[in-house]
Amino acid sequence: MKIKVTVWGENVHEQKHADVRGIYPEGMHGCIAAGFQESPDFQVRTATLQEPGHGLSPETLENTDVLTWWGHAAHGEVSDSVVDLVQKRVWEGMGLIVLHSGHYSKIFKRLMGTSCSLTWREAGEKERLWVCNPGHPIAQGLGRYFEIPNTEMYGEPFGIPAPDEQIFISWFEGGEVFRSGCTWKRGNGKIFYFRPGHETYPIYHHPAVKLVLKNAARWAAPEGSRWIDECPNVPIGNAPEALRQKGAWLHKPGGQGLR
Amino acid sequence: MKIKVTVWGENVHEQKHADVRGIYPEGMHGCIAAGFQESPDFQVRTATLQEPGHGLSPETLENTDVLTWWGHAAHGEVSDSVVDLVQKRVWEGMGLIVLHSGHYSKIFKRLMGTSCSLTWREAGEKERLWVCNPGHPIAQGLGRYFEIPNTEMYGEPFGIPAPDEQIFISWFEGGEVFRSGCTWKRGNGKIFYFRPGHETYPIYHHPAVKLVLKNAARWAAPEGSRWIDECPNVPIGNAPEALRQKGAWLHKPGGQGLR
């Protein structure tokens, strides 16, 4: 069965900057989606900020195994209620691949709970991404490292919780380093942050970047089931061991709890 | 130097329920604060939902090493801007001790990024908290376990990210178990979730609970410095290795970046 990928794009700089439009005439989301379409493993759709509900209706999310997220100029325009839906789907097991400037997206900051800050420089310098675990599914088909000839620099310190696994670390021509590929789990959803992606360079056309995205989507696809608990009350009569009510109580029988 | 503890209390059920007021005539926050005052190590203040800014002004937070958080009925009334301030102080290194029904507080859900759901039952049953690591600072002075004769049950599954360390696990008379003492770090702040605390029982008068809170505040006190990065630009001339601008760019020299 195909892995259902939804490629979300902010789609702002493509409209405003001729340089960006030149590199990504179908939008960055269009280019990223085309990368997935190279493989028969994926069924791909795109969604953008400008569509109703940012293109992420409950039905679309319900039918998404893995969501990729690219945003930069308009994080604040993403509606909180859409972020709520996405976060809930991650807890249910939907994979999430956060790209580049998405480090400051609402959804990533919410899932991390930290500042997600970093340092940056836009000089078109060279980046070399080292593989920290060549046996990991996300690194299959790569050598020891791959290079991006022109890129924006992101540098440490990166304000994230300690990753579950470190997949890539970048070396930059200007002298910095960065944790460029990191994984976490929140609820049953697997999360992969992947650094490459500045919009003024043809980074999503790069074969190694396209390969990593396909590997990561396979890795992040749901396993298990969609459990999210709703804080259910266990009535006294349903306790696994026989119990009788003791002392004072606050909640009425059959109550829902407070939140 | 004394550890500056701020005890935050929602202070709602103490006002509404005679049972709760009977157990906590000074409020639950008053009782928790009195526990800290038993030791010369702490300088304690309280703050409540009803005060301006919920009693958590920037100045108060600036002068807080460890914040304890108890809420239940009114999580939704806590202002997002106050939660912003608290979260930022955690990143800077302020310790945070989240108590009982605080599992559903805005600040805890924000720092975890998960549902923080659980199951529950209010039957006044017995709870036995087992120590998972008797050598841990938070468990000093306890035996292998301690018991609370009457308590609300919280049961697994508990919707949290994997804890950095598991300190306590509870056994309940009715047959459930729960991860009752867990630690995490977000930014430079240490976080301790501690389960005991239902308002209709005298749990914050319990000697072992008071001991754990004091141990936890010593453990959670800041170490290191208050770094939070603001995503600074590194101008090309300041790169550690000599660089020259290549390719197109998006940001104006000296720009602030987008977020």
Added chain:
Amino acid sequence: MKIKVTVWGENVHEQKHADVRGIYPEGMHGCIAAGFQESPDFQVRTATLQEPGHGLSPETLENTDVLTWWGHAAHGEVSDSVVDLVQKRVWEGMGLIVLHSGHYSKIFKRLMGTSCSLTWREAGEKERLWVCNPGHPIAQGLGRYFEIPNTEMYGEPFGIPAPDEQIFISWFEGGEVFRSGCTWKRGNGKIFYFRPGHETYPIYHHPAVKLVLKNAARWAAPEGSRWIDECPNVPIGNAPEALRQKGAWLHKPGGQGLR
């Protein structure tokens, strides 16, 4: 393609104790293997302490996706060189399921680096295993919990590094709790510790235990590739950036490094 499971059994108490032999006439390993054989997903073999090389030749390990390990009376008789082979295969990606008293096996202690100690009692008491994440692949097909009517108790503190994920926690009739299902990763190998399994009770005949083992083997099957680095030297001429030798050096060109 089938998942190749090797079921390793110490096979000592089955030979010495009539009670154990009565429950497991084909050995405990035989019963565990029969559980996997219920599903077409697995190709199963067994191996025991008494066979040459404990039945774990390099060829057998090479053809093993997931190894299950049960031992109790004879941990010290397992040869260090066989443990070396198993550990290396775990690093390469072979899954490892460690059962019950295997908490004190050489291979588990080596992979954890900790004492792996616990408390215990043999009273035939009831155990209830709670699911900490009902959406996890290892917990599929179970309800909120399952029960084992007669079992040996294992209690906290359990001397392990913090698990990557907590899958089960046990409640015992006698009042203890235990982290009964835990996962870790070492190298590219997934490790699952699963507590049930005392030899004087028919625990590996229990449908829920058999279900968990099948789920766990599917979860632990290798993904990615078999990378283990051998600490290779990178000759100066092969550095990604042009370099020339500076200062003194210790190793001869083309040397192997020290270890």
Added chain:
Amino acid sequence: MKIKVTVWGENVHEQKHADVRGIYPEGMHGCIAAGFQESPDFQVRTATLQEPGHGLSPETLENTDVLTWWGHAAHGEVSDSVVDLVQKRVWEGMGLIVLHSGHYSKIFKRLMGTSCSLTWREAGEKERLWVCNPGHPIAQGLGRYFEIPNTEMYGEPFGIPAPDEQIFISWFEGGEVFRSGCTWKRGNGKIFYFRPGHETYPIYHHPAVKLVLKNAARWAAPEGSRWIDECPNVPIGNAPEALRQKGAWLHKPGGQGLR
């Protein structure tokens, strides 16, 4: 009270290589110890491979809060029984700082459970260590980074379990990166791996390296108590809940358990 630091040195290359002896006339251990002695916080002793018991008698370890470990040429000559003692003290809470080529020491491999492999090159190239969390106690007093003008390169992939916290990442002149400062906990002991330290360069004379070592020893000093469980039996009569023996059993009353 002073932190009792024991600086362990292999002391082999200092004896054999004139270059190394020239830089470290008192041995590398002598130079590292002198760095700690700059601060009144520490009481320092040294121990070397050549001393009886490698200078690490039970009494010495008993009186050690933090042990630093440098070895390279003679890992195999370290006696397993001494490694047993050190590992047990780490579980009890002794801090351990593993330096440079100590990545392949017996004690580090045992505590990690992984290959601890890496890549390397001896070209005297420049290393720049970036701070991943400027607020962490180990990074206090440093700027964003510090540089070592001539060093041996260590490169990713580094075969370690995911660190609890990433403190430093190195950038190398030749184009590689490395996780140069990592923390873990095993039992109650805090472990810090710190990469700098090749013997043919004056790295332990470097002010930033000396500062990090002092910070790390303060961070790694024991907290809590020295618990190591010995797998105690809980007699049926001592169960927290009343129990009676059911079914068959293996162990005699008062028995010690198997291991």
